[in-house]
Amino acid sequence: MDEPMIPSSIADIDASWMAAALGQPITGVNHEQIGEGVGVSSAVYRSTLEGGDLDSVVVKLPALAEEAVFTSTVLRMYIREVRFFENLAGQSPIRVPAGYHGAVDLETSQFVQVMEDMGSMRMVDQNEGMNIDDAQRAVDELAAWHATFWRKADAPVDRGDVVCLSDPVYPAVLPMVFAEGWEKVNNAMDVDPVIASVGPGWVDWMPSALERLSGAPNTITHGDYRADNILFDDEGNVVLLDFQLTGRGSASYDLAYFVTQSLAPDLAATHETALFNRWLDGLIAAGVPEADTTNLWDRYRDAALFCLVYPIVASRGMDFSDERQYALVDNMNTRFVRAVDQLHLADLL
Incomplete structure (x- = not known):
């Protein structure tokens, strides 16, 4: 299955996108924004899934506020997040969420990171x-x-x-x-x-x-x-x-x-x-x-x-x-x- 495009917003993440990202037969997806007032550098969503092995995942995208996106882009913050899951998460002695899919455009810093939902903690x-x-x-x-x-x-x-x-x-x-x-x-x-x-x-x-x-x-x-x-x-x-x-x-x-x-x-x-x-x-x-x-x-x-x-x-x-x-x-x-x-x-x- 081909890698999905980096979404421009949460509206771009439908069941077919999630199926490609997770490599699972996802038939339905519903998004809820979470973490408002907790972090400002990203927009964070809990995506509940139908089909496949996972009940839900967390999706991170660039922030909704332009000021936060500017700072995060210049400081390479979105690149760092994706690279952490790619190259460093496996070495962490502290438990971190499993990273299921991550992609970042090095030119624009447009990114997406799909990870384990830790909402029960x-x-x-x-x-x-x-x-x-x-x-x-x-x-x-x-x-x-x-x-x-x-x-x-x-x-x-x-x-x-x-x-x-x-x-x-x-x-x-x-x-x-x-x-x-x-x-x-x-x-x-x-x-x-x-x-x-x-x-x-x-x-x-x-x-x-x-x-x-x-x-x-x-x-x-x-x-x-x-x-x-x-x-x-x-x-x-x-x-x-x-x-x-x-x-x-x-x-x-x-x-x-x-x-x-x-x-x-x-x-x-x-x-x-x-x-x-x-x-x-x-x-x-x-x-x-x-x-x-x-x-x-x-x-x-x-x-x-x-x-x-x-x-x-x-x-x-x-x-x-x-x-x-x-x-x-x-x-x-x-x-x-x-x-x-x-x-x-x-x-x-």
């Missing part, structure tokens, strides 16, 4: 924040991920599977999209004075931070390791989603983003050091040389300050009239303020 709401038991499990599995790819990220970068944090695309694009998001957030929200004082200097600081965060020793970073992308199975094991920001960089990048943005401020303030040390012990137990870990706290602080980019840039493609999307950016900003205060991040500027 337990979800954690990013806005509510993760409890400490779940956070400890997530940190343990993150350490295993980083150790698996420790000092092994060069080949994936060379293949184009992931993007190095020092890639020129970041300092070329982030100042523009950060400025647009900064204006939108300041117009729509009451920005905390801490953020207002840090934001203006962030763009000038960012290129040197990315150089430090990409230096050796490095690993493959997930790039978006947060509560909305982390599910739990019945045994409490992590099931990881969303591979559009995979990169080569310091392992501290993922941990800092997770702790500072996926835990409520009081919980992060209480457990941050313990979670960092737990993760560090996990790296060493998994075979990472202790000598490779000496600068990870410094890189953790760099990454925590860099994380201002997430709510600011993501806001460009968000609908602030949607209660959950507004709350997501507002909560991320509040959690960032805690990190700036407790980790003395303004001293880095």
